[in-house]
Amino acid sequence: MKFKLSFIAIIMFVIATQNQVFAQQLDxxxxxxxxxxxxxxxxxxxxxxxxxxxxxxxxxEVFGELSKLSSTKNINGKKLVISQLNxxxxxxxxxxxxxILSNKEANLIKKCTDALSNSPTLLITEKDGxxxxxxxxxxxxxxxxxxxTKFQINKQKIEEVGLKVSTELLALSTK
Amino acid sequence: xIKFLRIKILETLILLFICVITDAQxxxxxxxxNDTTDLKQLVEQKSTAQFSKMExxxxxxxxxxxxxxxxxxxxxxxxxxxxxxxxVKSGARDMIDLLRQIPGLDFNADIQGVVGxxxxxxxxxxxxHLFLIDGQEINETLYGSVNYATxxxxxxxxxxxxxxxxxxxxxxxxxEYAVIxxxxxxxxxxxxxxxxxQMGHTANALGRLxxxxxxxxxxxxxxxxxxxxxxxxxxxDQNYTxxxxxxxxxxxxxxxxxxxxxxxxxxxKGLSARFVYDNMSTRTQMGxxxxxxxxxPSLYSNLLTELKYIHTFSDKLxxxxxxxxxxxxxxxxxxxxxxxxxxxxxxxxxxxRANMIVSYDPTKKMNIIAGGEIFIDNAIxxxxxxxxxxxxxxxxxxxxxxxxxxxxxxxxTPTLGFRLDKNTSFxxxxxxxxxxxxxxxxxxxxxxxxxxxxxxxxxxxxALTETFDNKGKPIMVPETSDIFEFEIGVPxxxxxxxxxxxxxxTTQNPILYxxxxxxxxxxxxxxxxxxxxxGSRGFETEFKVKDAWGYFxxxxxxxxxxxxxxxxxxxxxxxxxxxxxxxxxxxxxKFNLNAAYNITQKISIAPSASMWSNRYAATQxxxxxxxxxxxxxxxxxxxxxxxxxxxxxxxxxxxxxxxxIFNKKFQFLQTSQNFIAPMPALSREFIIKxxxxxxKNS
Numbered sequence: 001m002k003f004k005l006s007f008i009a010i011i012m013f014v015i016a017t018q019n020q021v022f023a024q025q026l027d028x029x030x031x032x033x034x035x036x037x038x039x040x041x042x043x044x045x046x047x048x049x050x051x052x053x054x055x056x057x058x059x060x061e062v063f064g065e066l067s068k069l070s071s072t073k074n075i076n077g078k079k080l081v082i083s084q085l086n087x088x089x090x091x092x093x094x095x096x097x098x099x100i101l102s103n104k105e106a107n108l109i110k111k112c113t114d115a116l117s118n119s120p121t122l123l124i125t126e127k128d129g130x131x132x133x134x135x136x137x138x139x140x141x142x143x144x145x146x147x148x149t150k151f152q153i154n155k156q157k158i159e160e161v162g163l164k165v166s167t168e169l170l171a172l173s174t175k
Numbered sequence: 176x177i178k179f180l181r182i183k184i185l186e187t188l189i190l191l192f193i194c195v196i197t198d199a200q201x202x203x204x205x206x207x208x209n210d211t212t213d214l215k216q217l218v219e220q221k222s223t224a225q226f227s228k229m230e231x232x233x234x235x236x237x238x239x240x241x242x243x244x245x246x247x248x249x250x251x252x253x254x255x256x257x258x259x260x261x262x263v264k265s266g267a268r269d270m271i272d273l274l275r276q277i278p279g280l281d282f283n284a285d286i287q288g289v290v291g292x293x294x295x296x297x298x299x300x301x302x303x304h305l306f307l308i309d310g311q312e313i314n315e316t317l318y319g320s321v322n323y324a325t326x327x328x329x330x331x332x333x334x335x336x337x338x339x340x341x342x343x344x345x346x347x348x349x350x351e352y353a354v355i356x357x358x359x360x361x362x363x364x365x366x367x368x369x370x371x372x373q374m375g376h377t378a379n380a381l382g383r384l385x386x387x388x389x390x391x392x393x394x395x396x397x398x399x400x401x402x403x404x405x406x407x408x409x410x411x412d413q414n415y416t417x418x419x420x421x422x423x424x425x426x427x428x429x430x431x432x433x434x435x436x437x438x439x440x441x442x443x444k445g446l447s448a449r450f451v452y453d454n455m456s457t458r459t460q461m462g463x464x465x466x467x468x469x470x471x472p473s474l475y476s477n478l479l480t481e482l483k484y485i486h487t488f489s490d491k492l493x494x495x496x497x498x499x500x501x502x503x504x505x506x507x508x509x510x511x512x513x514x515x516x517x518x519x520x521x522x523x524x525x526x527x528r529a530n531m532i533v534s535y536d537p538t539k540k541m542n543i544i545a546g547g548e549i550f551i552d553n554a555i556x557x558x559x560x561x562x563x564x565x566x567x568x569x570x571x572x573x574x575x576x577x578x579x580x581x582x583x584x585x586x587x588t589p590t591l592g593f594r595l596d597k598n599t600s601f602x603x604x605x606x607x608x609x610x611x612x613x614x615x616x617x618x619x620x621x622x623x624x625x626x627x628x629x630x631x632x633x634x635x636x637x638a639l640t641e642t643f644d645n646k647g648k649p650i651m652v653p654e655t656s657d658i659f660e661f662e663i664g665v666p667x668x669x670x671x672x673x674x675x676x677x678x679x680x681t682t683q684n685p686i687l688y689x690x691x692x693x694x695x696x697x698x699x700x701x702x703x704x705x706x707x708x709x710g711s712r713g714f715e716t717e718f719k720v721k722d723a724w725g726y727f728x729x730x731x732x733x734x735x736x737x738x739x740x741x742x743x744x745x746x747x748x749x750x751x752x753x754x755x756x757x758x759x760x761x762x763x764x765k766f767n768l769n770a771a772y773n774i775t776q777k778i779s780i781a782p783s784a785s786m787w788s789n790r791y792a793a794t795q796x797x798x799x800x801x802x803x804x805x806x807x808x809x810x811x812x813x814x815x816x817x818x819x820x821x822x823x824x825x826x827x828x829x830x831x832x833x834x835x836i837f838n839k840k841f842q843f844l845q846t847s848q849n850f851i852a853p854m855p856a857l858s859r860e861f862i863i864k865x866x867x868x869x870x871k872n873s
Contacts, residue, residue: 037217148219150218172215172218
């Protein structure tokens with residue numbers, strides 16, 4: 001009896017702790033290249049700005065990778081300006097063209113969507129599945145397809161905030 | 176003993192929870208650079224993110240369960256994969272060492288020193304499990320059995336995929352309880368040359384002495400591989416006591432196993448050919464009932480050929496066509512070697528097979544497989560006439576059609592399939608449906624499966640049947656099994672994975688073998704008392720850890736026949752023993768452990784152990800009938816140390832090991848009330864392996 005109870009306890013413990021294992025491991029260099037591509041395939045309503053402002057919310061190596069890229073690359077003739085914000089600075093995210101929500105801060109998704117309201121900002125999350133909670137794009141690793149890095153798009157949300165997304169980008173996204 | 180086992184399992188699991196805290200990872204290959212900015216290129220790139228070895232393992236491709244490549248955790252069967260790394264590091268001597276580590280699998284005694292497989296408490300030797308090597312069916316066609324000996328060079332194996340459960344919907348009549356699929360290294364895997372020498376010795380006899388070579392290469396679209404092995408050894412070095420109390424020592428030339436093996440394959444684009452020659456020449460003194468007065472040769476040979484063409488019409492559609500020819504001899508004893516106590520058995524048998532499978536992916540998530548197969552079995556009995564056929568020739572034809580639908584979804588993957596078989600040896604059409612749901616809730620993987628499997632009567636089942644219809648035509652109906660399974664798989668940490676599966680098997684119309692005291696063989700559906708059903712239920716659980724330091728696998732299996740129908744010959748009811756809910760010869764509780772620890776980058780040590788609870792088997796026969804004896808719990812422990820790049824020579828591996836460290840002298844027990852006495856295995860054996868790899872890949 002003691003054995004059976006212990007056995008059941010172990011299984012319950014295992015199931016209860018599932019969120020702590022198998023964290024999605026995105027390659028940050030690839031992630032940053034994706035971000036640059038997303039910018040290429042999205043149109044903002046006001047194209048007159050001389051730079052693309054990108055914010056990374058929370059601690060993520062993507063910030064470092066994007067910073068490196070920004071020193072050597074521009075997109076459509078515009079510079080990339082990269083900033084890092086913490087959870088107390090969410091009121092500023094409206095000012096950015098692109099906001100990247102780090103995996104560690106994925107629980108801030110609701111606050112981010114509330115803060116953005118209908119601002120023309122592309123909200124990208126490192127954690128998968130957050131397009132259902134208002135993100136524009138969520139990254140994911142497809143374990144069933146040789147661990148390729150893919151992305152999901154919330155087309156409705158993107159268009160609601162006044163952004164235009166190319167059909168090519170939509171075609172390459174994962175449902 | 177059981178209490179001790181339970182406590183040890185619990186302690187081990189708890190310790191592992193505490194200990195498994197490191198997260199060693201492997202880096203995947205990637206060609207990503209800062210200049211890779213094209214989106215189309217990016218979505219085709221593997222992530223360079225770091226994954227643990229275990230994450231890679233549970234997502235590795237498995238083909239055996241569905242013919243459609245799926246990841247291990249999504250494949251619609253209870254599957255175990257033994258990797259090349261595990262084979263090398265474990266130092267396993269032969270297939271028995273490897274497969275007995277799989278939960279639910281065990282080995283038992285057949286006649287004349289043959290060792291066969293049992294699955295989940297059921298004897299699975301005669302046509303009840305399918306053994307494939309590179310897709311070639313090893314089961315002999317007369318009885319459907321497989322002789323597990325020393326005949327396959329383990330160093331040539333890339334991986335082994337094992338289904339515990341039915342494969343009938345895809346593979347047909349020999350895959351009722353399990354499928355074992357050996358996949359050897361291709362030319363691309365070898366890219367050069369490999370040779371191995373293995374020697375093992377017990378205190379009393381040479382355990383094994385064999386040498387093997389493997390060569391292969393891939394040059395553009397052409398590939399070839401060639402493997403060969405030859406050797407000698409013994410099944411046992413212990414005393415064998417027959418059912419009448421006569422004893423013989425098996426350390427001379429009376430339990431020899433002399434394997435010869437060739438496996439050649441080549442291919443160009445979609446066309447490939449394979450030739451396998453597996454010859455096991457044995458000597459045995461273990462007669463049925465009585466020890467023979469001298470040893471006799473007994474031959475088990477397989478000659479298998481295949482021509483295969485995969486025509487790929489598009490990414491979505493391909494057609495695979497296979498032509499196979501199989502020529503076999505089994506339990507073969509030449510008349511010139513035979514005597515009155517061991518009569519000649521010369522029955523060569525051939526199987527001609529044509530098979531076509533269409534695989535179509537209407538969408539990325541959907542796969543449909545459909546196919547057909549025909550095979551013709553021909554046997555000539557040069558020793559005597561087949562009793563029920565009034566002829567020394569037997570010929571049967573089997574026609575099959577099968578289909579399978581699979582829908583890959585992030586949340587649930589259903590698989591639906593069925594197979595129809597019509598054989599000229601039985602009047603009914605055998606229908607084998609399968610239904611599986613594979614799901615993922617969070618990180619928990621769930622599988623729920625139902626299979627109706629069948630076992631086709633083989634040539635000897637028909638030819639020696641005890642049952643005839645009104646017109647004197649032999650009657651044998653296909654044996655069928657309903658198998659329900661459920662599995663939960665949980666990643667405990669990034670380096671560890673836990674599985675628990677439940678099973679319930681009911682077999683109808685079992686085809687049962689019987690040999691009378693006067694050596695007359697016969698078959699019938701059901702036993703002599705009219706029982707026509709048998710079954711088992713139980714569970715298997717496994718915990719695996721894999722990390723940079725090595726790996727650790729622990730598993731436990733349990734079965735019972737409580738509440739299940741039973742065949743009198745197979746169970747121990749009616750013998751007034753302390754238990755009544757288990758089958759003869761097969762332990763109700765079995766525990767396995769195998770691990771490898773990398774002492775340095777080049778040196779690993781691999782302990783392994785198996786523990787069986789009480790087993791019961793017939794040991795004597797007298798006027799009162801069979802005497803059923805209890806065999807106390809058995810514990811086998813082994814260790815193997817492997818040195819890579821030994822003596823600073825790249826590609827040179829040297830391994831030393833000791834098997835059955837405590838010299839427990841394991842016995843293979845028979846699984847029914849018959850005249851096969853318990854057969855001793857080798858006692859403690861010390862082995863050495865020398866392997867040299869000259870590969871462009873290394």
